[in-house]
């Protein structure tokens with residue numbers, strides 16, 4: 493399916509909810525499966541990526557009751573069977589496009605008493621897995637993979653505690669090691685390279701694991717059974733990012749997004765937008781399952797360029813496609829550096845993003861570890877391609893609202909990997925966006 497977007501002549505207004513946080517939804521299903529007893533997870537995200545994790549966990553013998561509250565929010569009851577209660581799967585586990593599914597499950601499966609195989613889509617088979625294979629092997633895990641790419645073949649092994657000094661700031665790598673660390677006798681220590689999202693640490697804390705963490709240093713002692721979870725998943729700030737930027741760019745817009753997760757390791761985009769002069773404010777702060785959340789309001793503003801580098805990058809790592817779109821409408825040259833990790837996301841999010849934005853007449857320069865965008869520019873409608881990357885697809889859709897002429901986005905179904913009701917949600921704000929054949 494393609495998305496057709498027409499120039500937005502009227503402001504975006506209204507109140508919306510975005511779907512549950514993808515990172516938290518993956519972790520909740522995995523950790524509930526190995527907890528002792530029945531977990532309750534509300535507002536779980538039923539998107540392409542997380543459904544891969546749900547199906548994999550069911551293939552490992554875990555019973556899950558599903559109540560479909562809406563197309564974007566499911567309530568789950570998961571019968572956890574304890575650290576050693578998973579059952580051998582009958583075939584390879586399909587992680588589809590989901591890097592988080594594959595990398596985190598590898599940590600859990602490395603500690604099991606049965607062999608397993610993790611596989612995924614052609615896109616996932618291209619992504620680097622050495623980053624988890626190497627530290628897990630250091631823990632004595634038995635994992636083989638041709639050229640360090642999926643499929644991953646995992647066999648039973650007695651895992652050992654390690655001290656890992658990370659070279660890249662990656663939540664998936666630290667989480668894989670922490671999950672494997674649940675299966676060792678001793679204490680696993682991790683020293684982080686930067687403030688990567690800490691949802692695994694928070695969830696393990698809520699489940700009474702023997703974990704301590706502060707200032708980028710984490711210690712986890714293995715062997716202790718996990719208590720079940722009782723959790724309401726907050727809205728995903730990485731999904732809120734799209735309507736948020738759209739409202740900041742379209743004159744006279746003002747919108748409210750309810751119950752968005754505001755974990756400090758995830759709010760880089762809000763800081764970047766504020767540095768560009770956007771007005772974003774939060775209301776009704778609360779904490780759910782150890783995660784801070786609030787309602788966000790944003791309104792149209794004249795934006796100016798910003799420089800982004802250092803820790804800000806990892807705190808907004810998934811938001812660079814939409815940040816680049818914001819930069820096209822900001823006065824001056826916006827610069828992104830220290831962001832080489834963007835090259836190993838769903839696609840190379842520097843080259844592919846630059847290529848698609850150029851089709852819309854954006855002046856963008858590429859660097860090994862980032863890009864610059866000069867603004868403000870008049871965008872021109874074009875036929876562009878998501879490259880099967882959900883966040884690129886949604887960022888291009890927002891760009892389409894501020895262009896001269898119509899925009900058509902090919903291979904747009906992938907938006908459902910993280911935001912199944914993206915189009916309906918944008919339409920609810922009055923956006924000129926629709927599906928077309």
Ligand code: S3P
Nearest residue numbers: 515592661662663664665809810
């Ligand atoms: C994620 C971690 C990040 C992020 C990805 C989700 C997670 O990747 O880009 O979308 O849920 O742990 P890295 O950990 O590889 O940086």
